[in-house]
Amino acid sequence: MIRLPDPATGGLRTHEPRRVPAPAVRGRRPEGTGPWPRCTSRRLLAAAHVVADPLADVPPDGPAALDWDATLAFRHHLWSHGLGVAEAMDTAQRGAGLDRAGAGELIRRTAAEAKAVGGQVACGVGTDLLDPRVPGRDRPAASSATAAVVAAYEEQLALTEEAGAQAVLLASRGLAAVARGPEDYEHVYGTLLRQVSSPVVLHWLGPAFDPALEGYWGSRDPDAAAGTLLRIVAAHPGKVDGVKVSLLDADREVALRRRLPAGVRCYTGDDFHYPQLIEGDEAGHSDALLGVLDPLAPFAAHAAALLDAGDTAGFRAVLDPTVALARHLFQAPTRHYKTGVVLLAWLCGHQDHFTMVGGLQSARSLPHLARAWELADGLGLFPDPERAEHRMKHLLAVGGVVQ
Numbered sequence: 001m002i003r004l005p006d007p008a009t010g011g012l013r014t015h016e017p018r019r020v021p022a023p024a025v026r027g028r029r030p031e032g033t034g035p036w037p038r039c040t041s042r043r044l045l046a047a048a049h050v051v052a053d054p055l056a057d058v059p060p061d062g063p064a065a066l067d068w069d070a071t072l073a074f075r076h077h078l079w080s081h082g083l084g085v086a087e088a089m090d091t092a093q094r095g096a097g098l099d100r101a102g103a104g105e106l107i108r109r110t111a112a113e114a115k116a117v118g119g120q121v122a123c124g125v126g127t128d129l130l131d132p133r134v135p136g137r138d139r140p141a142a143s144s145a146t147a148a149v150v151a152a153y154e155e156q157l158a159l160t161e162e163a164g165a166q167a168v169l170l171a172s173r174g175l176a177a178v179a180r181g182p183e184d185y186e187h188v189y190g191t192l193l194r195q196v197s198s199p200v201v202l203h204w205l206g207p208a209f210d211p212a213l214e215g216y217w218g219s220r221d222p223d224a225a226a227g228t229l230l231r232i233v234a235a236h237p238g239k240v241d242g243v244k245v246s247l248l249d250a251d252r253e254v255a256l257r258r259r260l261p262a263g264v265r266c267y268t269g270d271d272f273h274y275p276q277l278i279e280g281d282e283a284g285h286s287d288a289l290l291g292v293l294d295p296l297a298p299f300a301a302h303a304a305a306l307l308d309a310g311d312t313a314g315f316r317a318v319l320d321p322t323v324a325l326a327r328h329l330f331q332a333p334t335r336h337y338k339t340g341v342v343l344l345a346w347l348c349g350h351q352d353h354f355t356m357v358g359g360l361q362s363a364r365s366l367p368h369l370a371r372a373w374e375l376a377d378g379l380g381l382f383p384d385p386e387r388a389e390h391r392m393k394h395l396l397a398v399g400g401v402v403q
């Protein structure tokens with residue numbers, strides 16, 4: 001039994017934890033043993049979090065100090081479940097603590113590990129040279145010249161291609177700050193796409209995830225913005241593998257998906273509606289590049305195996321119950337979803353502490369974290385439920401909740 005804070009009453013309530021993990025978490029795989037096979041009907045990339053070094057004496061706005069062994073071990077966990085890794089994305093605290101040097105090192109190390117085990121990896125290419133690292137803190141202003149934006153992208157693009165990883169051209173705060181309209185986006189992305197050595201993913205991160213990206217693609221009207229994005233894709237055939245859409249608007253994603261040229265993927269970044277978008281409809285489906293796949297890897301692997309076998313009902317039966325947890329983790333302010341993701345990694349035993357780069361373990365309230373534990377427990381997400389309960393009780397005690 002565990003006592004949890006109850007926001008509705010301002011008091012405490014009791015919860016009886018689950019004692020047995022879900023079958024997928026216990027390791028029941030289609031072939032009985034060994035790693036999960038890679039999904040063949042969809043491309044599923046989990047945007048992975050980073051593990052902070054809890055013993056590093058760094059200020060909240062200082063350079064990120066990572067526990068590299070734990071960070072890379074978690075990537076192997078994702079690969080073992082047949083998922084690809086989307087590296088150095090916003091889940092890895094790009095723009096929220098992970099600096100330019102840290103992002104570069106993360107790309108190099110993860111790409112090398114992927115090559116060693118045959119894992120899929122796509123890496124975020126951004127403009128950290130220009131962008132603020134921590135929202136709300138004073139940082140040097142972005143350059144007023146789009147040439148500086150191009151140069152900042154090119155630096156990380158070269159690093160990523162040299163590492164042998166696919167590039168994801170991240171939405172740029174620097175570009176959003178200086179662009180005068182759609183033509184600047186077409187110029188910047190056109191310049192980059194003409195020089196890439198292999199097809200890349202274009203990244204549309206909506207303002208729910210990062211308010212600094214309001215009006216990306218040159219318009220606050222999402223339909224007009226989609227038109228600019230589609231023009232860029234159409235103007236560079238063979239250079240765009242897909243478009244990653246994180247608008248939390250399923251209807252708009254489907255509308256965009258149906259307008260993409262043949263052979264260009266739509267990667268859903270919608271952590272609210274992912275089961276229906278990945279399943280798709282008679283006109284097509286979305287692949288996935290999702291932060292919520294970080295904690296949900298065992299469920300995603302099980303669901304993907306069912307989808308590959310043509311069992312769409314079974315696929316939905318596995319993933320639909322996870323949506324309540326996802327919606328809780330990604331509730332406004334959505335950009336702080338990483339706190340819940342790292343909490344669950346600690347409770348699942350993937351790391352030994354609940355510490356984040358930039359001190360962002362404090363970005364969510366104790367009731368929010370307690371509810372995340374409760375929802376995850378209800379799913380059977382924890383490989384060792386007793387350990388998860390023990391750790392949650394310690395966290396609650398630090399917050400003043402006596403058991």
